[in-house]
Structure formats: structure tokens, C-alpha cells
Amino acid sequence: MEITLDKKSTTEGLIKIRLTEGDYQPHVEEKVKDYARKANIKGFRAGKVPSGVIKKMFGKSILVDEINHLLSHKLSDYIKENNLKILGEPLPDQEKAMGIDWDSQKDFEFEYQIGMVEDFSYDLSSKVKVKAYRIESDKKVIDETLADLKKRFGKVSYPETSAAEDNLFGELRGEDGTVKREHAFIAVEKVDKKEQKKFIGIKKDDEIEFEINKAFTDADQIAQVLGISEEEAKNEKGKYVLKVATISRTEPAEINQELFDRVFGKDVVKTEEEFMNKIRETIAENYKRETDHFLEHYIEDYFLDNTKINLPDGFLKTWLKATSKGEVTDSVLDKEFSGYVRGLKWDLIKTKIADDNKISVEAEEVKNKAKDLIVAQFGGPAIAQQLGDKLDSIADNYLSNENGQNFMRLYNQLKNEKIVQYIKEHITIDEKKVSVDEFKKIVEEHKH
Known part of the structure; x- marks a missing residue:
């Protein structure tokens, strides 16, 4: 067996493997004997099938399997022994492999294209300077977080008529009547103040028509309502209709031990x-x-x-x-x-x-x-x-x-x-x- 590396550049090369009959034949003969011991072929007793019959029936497939097995191991060993830092996996030359005559050929040559990465160095020292940011939370953020927790763990009710603190659920249609979302959700308090009156005093099965970019000025809110990405929401305009199916209201939780335990554990x-x-x-x-x-x-x-x-x-x-x-x-x-x-x-x-x-x-x-x-x-x-x-x-x-x-x-x-x-x-x-x-x-x- 002969294995060589033909380096086309510092990052690409060709591994060539040449096999002679002596490299693979002992493995093939051993596998033929194994087949003969285990084969169950009509007309022969179990374990008594002649090797000639096995070779005639399975010889080519055994040869191919054993050579592929041998190539796989030798290629892997060669890469490890020569400390080749390869990327991906070696790519066999399919055209060359297709030209093999498995019936008569005794010696074989295989080629594998490989990609390599050269050794490189990096600087990991105090000389490396990178920017970082630390966000300071002000009173406004803390108050908003507390309000959110009180609402999240509050008591939910379902009023007949909507108010400014309520949530509306229902089917959302486009101006042309196409259903955009079967289960849309709008928090009335998130609607722009100038547009909120359209969403207050609403009952089940009422329909609310609104312009999406007027009702919501932030792209993240538009994205949440329409179920699209924030990037898509930046350019979203047009009229929509919400048919209200459910109105929910959350009474903020009291600040007590029950809330403490529900938020942070008992x-x-x-x-x-x-x-x-x-x-x-x-x-x-x-x-x-x-x-x-x-x-x-x-x-x-x-x-x-x-x-x-x-x-x-x-x-x-x-x-x-x-x-x-x-x-x-x-x-x-x-x-x-x-x-x-x-x-x-x-x-x-x-x-x-x-x-x-x-x-x-x-x-x-x-x-x-x-x-x-x-x-x-x-x-x-x-x-x-x-x-x-x-x-x-x-x-x-x-x-x-x-x-x-x-x-x-x-x-x-x-x-x-x-x-x-x-x-x-x-x-x-x-x-x-x-x-x-x-x-x-x-x-x-x-x-x-």
C-alpha cells in the first residue's frame, strides 16, 4: 500500500492511495470464509457452503466492502499520523472510482480531495481592547417591571365592555377581508393615546377598524399584533379590522407574601x-x-x-x-x-x-x-x-x-x-x- 499527499496549495491537496492485491486479499478471503460459515443457501448444509460458491454469488460485493473499509481506516490513520488539520471530510474522486473494473482489476488507485487550514496565531492579552456596555436601570424601568409583575400574577376577569386597561382577542382581517390572524391579541394600553377611544367601550362580536401604523408607533408592537418580524413591521401600513371574541381584564395583584412566593419561590x-x-x-x-x-x-x-x-x-x-x-x-x-x-x-x-x-x-x-x-x-x-x-x-x-x-x-x-x-x-x-x-x-x- 502506498499513500501520498499531493499539496496543490497550503490549504488544498490530494491524497492518493494505491492498493495491491496483497493489501486487501487476506481481508477478502477471511470475509468469504465468514460468509461460508453463516450462509444458508439451498442445496448446501449450513456452514458447508464451498468458498467458490460464495465468491461467485457475493465475491464482488465482498471485495468492494472490504476495500472501502480498508480505505476508510487508512485514510483516517494517515490524516491523524500526519497531523493534517482538515476541514469537512475528504471528497473521493467519483469519476476515477467509476472507471474501476471490479471483475478483473487487481491493483487500485483512489484519490481524495482535502481542504486544510494552516496553523495560525491569535492575540489573547491585555493589549486587546473591546468595548462593552452596562445598562443602568432607572426608577421608570423598576416601576414598569413592578406593574408588569402585579399584572402578570393578578386576577383575571372577563368584562362585557372593554376599558383602557383591558386586552382584546379576536380575528384580525385585512382591508380586503382576508384573515391575517385567527387569534390576534391587542393590549388597549399599548395603543397610541389618540387612537385608544376606538378600542374602549367595545363588546364581544364588535368590529374595530384601525390603521396599523397609527394605532401603534413602535415596530415591535406592530410585529406582535400581526405576527410578523420586527423588520417587516417597520414598513407595515394599511387598515385592519379586529372582530372581538374575548375581552380580558387583570386586577393587579397585591404586594404581599403570596406575590413574593409566586414570583421568586416560597x-x-x-x-x-x-x-x-x-x-x-x-x-x-x-x-x-x-x-x-x-x-x-x-x-x-x-x-x-x-x-x-x-x-x-x-x-x-x-x-x-x-x-x-x-x-x-x-x-x-x-x-x-x-x-x-x-x-x-x-x-x-x-x-x-x-x-x-x-x-x-x-x-x-x-x-x-x-x-x-x-x-x-x-x-x-x-x-x-x-x-x-x-x-x-x-x-x-x-x-x-x-x-x-x-x-x-x-x-x-x-x-x-x-x-x-x-x-x-x-x-x-x-x-x-x-x-x-x-x-x-x-x-x-x-x-x-
Whole structure:
């Protein structure tokens, strides 16, 4: 057997594997004997089928299987032994393979196209400076959060006639009568003050005609009402008709121990002062998640802009098309290839940082992450107390579902968090205090 690498460039190459009869024939003969022992063929006793019969009936398929098996292992071993940092998978030369005469040929030659990434370096030091923002929550935000919690955990009733604090549910039609949403929802208090009177004093089965861009001045509200993206909502105009099916009203909950327990779990806070402090902590934590997420974008931008990585673009395009079952075409590549390359480079940088600094994730950490996720999804700290020891078995079941994909998803998420945290600890982060509105403007202006 002879394996060679023909490097076309620093990032693309051709692995050639030459096989002689002596390389594969012993494996073929062993497989023929195995077939003979197990075959159940009419006219022959079990385990007594002559090798000649097996070769005549299955010889070619055995030969192909054994050579493919041999090639797979030798190709993998060669890549590992020569420390080739390949991208994707080796692509076999299909045209060359199609020309093989499996009936008479004794010696074979196979070729595999590979894409490689050169070794690269990155700067992970205090010299690296990245911007970050810290949102300061003012009294207005705290008051709005408290009002929202009181309403969310309040008592719901269904009045006959709508008022300014009510919610309207029903079928939403366009001006031409086409049903846009069967179950639309409008919070009257979110409607522009000048238009609110159209939504007050309404009863079940009444119809309200309104202009969407006059009733709502914020794109996020239009998006929520119409069930479209915020980007689409920015250009949305025209008249709509809401046929009211249900009117709901929520009487705000009182600030007492029952509310404390429903929001944060039983006996986590016991006084109004503790409750307000916990709200402030929660708001700060929520904003921190947003700013941390945005900081990751800045970190990603910095390393992509300042880390030189040569990639085999030609091979990658060929590989993506060859392995996509027809879903990736030239037109798709024209639109999405730059984004794919960006993601690939960032993954390569993070992987190298993890390898260089021995950043890893243990199975127990993944399980704890799953438990946190389950608790968050099913009501917060209160549910954890109710479940007790059952939480462990629920987490195990969740991680084993979907053939372990849930485990790998959380594993990758945790590893990414560890890598990003390691980066943050070794670079200089210039933090600036901003208001909520200022931060929203910064996010809007930031585009990849």
C-alpha cells in the first residue's frame, strides 16, 4: 500500500492511495470464509457452503466492502499520523472510482480531495481592547417591571365592555377581508393615546377598524399584533379590522407574601423591601445577559478582524455542494458563503483557544445545566422545591432524548461560554454606562 499527499496549495491537496492485491486479499478471503460459515443457501448444509460458491454469488460485493473499509481506516490513520488539520471530510474522486473494473482489476488507485487550514496565531492579552456596555436601570424601568409583575400574577376577569386597561382577542382581517390572524391579541394600553377611544367601550362580536401604523408607533408592537418580524413591521401600513371574541381584564395583584412566593419561590423574600431589591437584581441580571451577548459580538468581530486564517474556499464550496443533497447551489453559495466562512473562522479560533488552554466541560456540568434549564422553563425556583430528587431523573431523561442531541447542544453551549469567559478574563474590556434607550440604539446601529 502506498499513500501520498499531493499539496496543490497550503490549504488544498490530494491524497492518493494505491492498493495491491496483497493489501486487501487476506481481508477478502477471511470475509468469504465468514460468509461460508453463516450462509444458508439451498442445496448446501449450513456452514458447508464451498468458498467458490460464495465468491461467485457475493465475491464482488465482498471485495468492494472490504476495500472501502480498508480505505476508510487508512485514510483516517494517515490524516491523524500526519497531523493534517482538515476541514469537512475528504471528497473521493467519483469519476476515477467509476472507471474501476471490479471483475478483473487487481491493483487500485483512489484519490481524495482535502481542504486544510494552516496553523495560525491569535492575540489573547491585555493589549486587546473591546468595548462593552452596562445598562443602568432607572426608577421608570423598576416601576414598569413592578406593574408588569402585579399584572402578570393578578386576577383575571372577563368584562362585557372593554376599558383602557383591558386586552382584546379576536380575528384580525385585512382591508380586503382576508384573515391575517385567527387569534390576534391587542393590549388597549399599548395603543397610541389618540387612537385608544376606538378600542374602549367595545363588546364581544364588535368590529374595530384601525390603521396599523397609527394605532401603534413602535415596530415591535406592530410585529406582535400581526405576527410578523420586527423588520417587516417597520414598513407595515394599511387598515385592519379586529372582530372581538374575548375581552380580558387583570386586577393587579397585591404586594404581599403570596406575590413574593409566586414570583421568586416560597420564602425566598419575606418583606416588601427584600422584594424590591430582588426585582432590581433580576432587572440587572436580565440587562447583563443582553449586554454580555452584545459583548460577545464585539469580541467575535475583533478576533475575526485581527486573526489571519487562510481557508480553502474552492474546496469548501465543492464540499458544501457535494454533501448537501442538492440543497446548496451556486446561487445559495453566492448569498450565504461569506456568512458560513465567518462562522467557520470563529469556530476555528475558539477551538484553538480551548485546545491551547485546556478548556473542557465535564458531564456533571452538562447535567447541572439541564437542571437549570428545566427549572427555568417550568416556573423558576418554586418548581425545583416541588420536584426535589425527581429533578435528577428528569434531567437524565432530557439529556438522553433525541439520540443524545440535547446533551451535545448543552455541552457545546457550556464550552462556548467557558471559552468566551476565558477570553474576557485575558483581554481589556472598556465598559461604558448607558441607558436602556441608548443601548437599543447601539444595537440597532451595529451590523455585521
